[in-house]
Amino acid sequence: MDPFLKAAIDEARLGLAEGGIPIGSVLVIENEIVGRGHNRRVQNGSVVLHAEMDCLENAGRLPAASYQRATLYSTLSPCDMCSGAALLYGIPRVVVGENQTFQGPESYVRERGVEVTIADDQECIDLMREFIANCPELWNEDIGE
Amino acid sequence: MDPFLKAAIDEARLGLAEGGIPIGSVLVIENEIVGRGHNRRVQNGSVVLHAEMDCLENAGRLPAASYQRATLYSTLSPCDMCSGAALLYGIPRVVVGENQTFQGPESYVRERGVEVTIADDQECIDLMREFIANCPELWNEDIGE
Numbered sequence: 131m132d133p134f135l136k137a138a139i140d141e142a143r144l145g146l147a148e149g150g151i152p153i154g155s156v157l158v159i160e161n162e163i164v165g166r167g168h169n170r171r172v173q174n175g176s177v178v179l180h181a182e183m184d185c186l187e188n189a190g191r192l193p194a195a196s197y198q199r200a201t202l203y204s205t206l207s208p209c210d211m212c213s214g215a216a217l218l219y220g221i222p223r224v225v226v227g228e229n230q231t232f233q234g235p236e237s238y239v240r241e242r243g244v245e246v247t248i249a250d251d252q253e254c255i256d257l258m259r260e261f262i263a264n265c266p267e268l269w270n271e272d273i274g275e
Numbered sequence: 276m277d278p279f280l281k282a283a284i285d286e287a288r289l290g291l292a293e294g295g296i297p298i299g300s301v302l303v304i305e306n307e308i309v310g311r312g313h314n315r316r317v318q319n320g321s322v323v324l325h326a327e328m329d330c331l332e333n334a335g336r337l338p339a340a341s342y343q344r345a346t347l348y349s350t351l352s353p354c355d356m357c358s359g360a361a362l363l364y365g366i367p368r369v370v371v372g373e374n375q376t377f378q379g380p381e382s383y384v385r386e387r388g389v390e391v392t393i394a395d396d397q398e399c400i401d402l403m404r405e406f407i408a409n410c411p412e413l414w415n416e417d418i419g420e
Binding site: 171175176177178179183186187189190191192193194197209210211212213214215217218219220238270271273274275 | 354
């Protein structure tokens with residue numbers, strides 16, 4: 131498996147162990163992980179720290195040129211907010227663990243010039259299927275439903 | 276002036292007084308401000324706490340039905356990330372102080388069903404013009420350029 135997707139899954143599992151929503155993300159520049167994060171809705175009471183946002187926040191203030199060489203990994207298809215964050219910073223590549231349990235605005239993100247790759251990873255699918263079955267209200271809250 | 280846009284401008288001025296980027300935001304539900312925020316790039320070293328995001332974070336975890344009755348005010352046209360946050364939570368109305376110094380994806384947000392109103396407020400324009408002239412590098416960093 132892609133070691134960076136594996137690192138994002140490790141983040142998702144860390145979040146699950148904390149009692150949180152199991153979505154993880156890493157930001158990669160030139161084969162190096164420069165930021166890691168996972169969904170913090172439960173842990174921090176946060177409505178903005180989805181996994182990708184937490185990852186970007188943990189990567190810190192980077193020059194525009196760094197984002198423009200980066201790849202954002204997420205275990206789950208990025209929602210409107212997280213997709214928008216990738217667009218804001220001009221991140222050219224997004225690698226998605228799976229988009230079967232939730233699908234963000236992938237077509238729009240592609241139209242805006244971002245390369246979006248769907249790994250269709252069974253471990254990512256299983257993580258979300260189990261979580262959604264166990265905690266449907268928390269999941270709906272996280273996607274504004 | 277719309278008292279809620281005035282409250283967003285007060286937030287922008289608070290941010291400026293802290294040495295930050297002068298963009299402010301409030302979230303309004305049934306004529307009541309339920310969250311206030313301003314850009315925290317400088318103050319918190321944050322890459323995700325644009326004014327609108329800080330405002331949503333400060334409003335806390337709300338039921339989906341609350342967002343769906345809300346209006347998000349911002350002194351400046353929301354960027355891709357902040358527009359995406361409004362879309363994620365199904366906020367149906369966005370009131371923008373100005374879109375002359377920066378314009379986010381307003382057409383796309385409207386296509387997605389959000390009512391976007393541009394106040395074209397001179398105080399908002401002056402705040403950003405002066406800031407961008409004084410701190411162009413910080414401003415460019417904030418919009419990923």
